[in-house]
Amino acid sequence: MFSKFSQQLKPLGNRSSSETKKDQSNQKSNLQITQKRQRSESRVHPNDESKQLIQSVPAQRMNLRLPDLIKQQNKIENSTSRIDLTKKPPLVRSRIIIDTKSKQQQQQQQILTQSIPIKSQQAESIQHSQSRPGFDGIAEKTNQDRELCLQFDVNNYAFAVMDGHGMDGQYVSTFVKELLKFNLNKFYQVFDFQKIFFDIHQKMKLQTEFGCQFSGTTLTVILLKEHTIQCGWLGDSRAILVRKNQNLSIIELSIDHKPHLESERQRIESCGGVVDTYHLPNGAPIGPSRVWAKGAQFPGLAMSRSLGDLVAASIGVSQIPQLKLINMVNKEDLFIVLGSDGIWEFLDNQTIAELVYPFYQKDDPQGACQKIIQEAVAAWKAHSQGIDDITAIVIFFQYEF
Known part of the structure; x- marks a missing residue:
């Protein structure tokens, strides 16, 4: 997650990709990295479970490959090449091209975009999504x-962010996306949010292709079934x-799901975690509440529920989603907006509704x-000096009068 505060304040677990590149360019050998980590870990005293997780972090990630996930992702999304942490990411091509004008706009803006017309017996609905990479300063x-x-x-x-x-983080979110897609196609009619979310988390713990000790993802899923809207979520994709x-x-x-919420804070503290903000050298608090191990400067997670994040999970961050069921109101429900927190960081719900409504009137x-x-x-x-990744899905409901 990108923070709007100084990058120098970020703990090890929340480093940006550019910071990781700088660190990797300075690494001379795995032995030096191991020795450096051992010295830094000796200054804190996490519990045994957290310590084992921290020590298991691989020393080198530059040559990381996900042959199965990346091959499948490339086949679905038509990506131009595999993700390489040492290179600038390539332009991601759109999966469904609407028309020539849309294709030109996508190439110019370097935005992943998709549009699917949806028709039902009750109403006609149109969905569109876009995702924009962030900027770390x-x-x-x-x-x-x-x-x-x-x-x-x-x-x-079904829709998900x-x-x-x-x-x-990119490997975690890809892993979750592919497992979620499999489960939705297989179990849509009897989709058990809590079981499937937790199963995905457990499968992530067992894989060895990427690290999830300090990496994770949010997940917000919407199911449109007949006359109901079902939402299951963890994290802060809204x-x-x-x-x-x-x-x-x-x-x-x-x-x-934010750590400062009373019920979330109580759970984290009962599991041995600490909820606090960053603090400046003079002791002044700055930024949002985060989850920390006692006496340590990690993991610093700015949400109270997620998939992955094994160190944070050991101190109270939960993988159990919350659920909500809404009955649709004919001709009153206009549209749904689903997006990552890059949207909601500085724009509130009402602002987004008012931005979208004129476009709803124009279909x-x-x-x-x-x-x-x-x-x-x-x-x-x-x-801020930086920009978070931003993903938006808009679902319009159009009724025949």
Whole structure:
């Protein structure tokens, strides 16, 4: 996750990709890295479980390869090459090209974009998604966000956003996306959010292709079934439903999982974790609340639930999603916006609803996504030296009168 505060304040577990590159360029041998980590770890005293996880972090990641996941991702998303942490990420091609104009816009903006017309017996719905890589203050970041849009039949759909973070965040979010897609296709009608989320987390712990001690992802899933909207989520990728009576009203489909929330803080502290902000040298607090190991400067996770993040999981960060069920109101439900926290960091729910509504009136979900990303980027530039990865999915419901 990108922080709008100084990069020098970030602990080891939340380093950006550019910071990782700098560290890797200075590494001369795995022996030196191991010796350096041993000296740094000797200054803190985490519990035994956390210590084992920390010591198991591989010393070198520059040659990391995910043959199965990357091959499958390239086949689905038509990526131009495998992800290489030592190189600037290539332009990601769109999976579905709408028209020549859209293709040119995508190439110019270097944005992953998808649009799928959806028709049902009750209403016509159009969905569009875009994802933009962030900027760490020095160079463009590797985009760690992933999105998923599936149609099962005329009345059933699934949408999801994953926001990866940490050194291997892009691998974690890709891993979660592919397992989620498999489970949705197999179990959509009887989809058990809690079981499937937890199973994905357990499978991630057992794999050896990438590290998830200090890397993880959010996951927010929306299922549209007949006349209901089901949402299951963990982390701070957010979803809202916009209704219109006399005015636009917001139905929160998810609530961000933040460590300062009382129920979240109590769970973390009961498991041995500490909830606190960064502190300046003079002791002044700065930035959002984060999860820390006692007496240590890690992991510093700015959310209270996630998939992966094994060190944070050992001190109270949960993999159990929250659930919400909403009955759709015919001709009042207008649209859903689902996105990573790059959208919501500086733009509130009402602002997003008001930005999207004119595009809803014009049946232009692509324009709505572009407007959201444009305004989110402008807000980041006004408040920060960097920009987080930004992913938006817009779902329009159109009714025949």
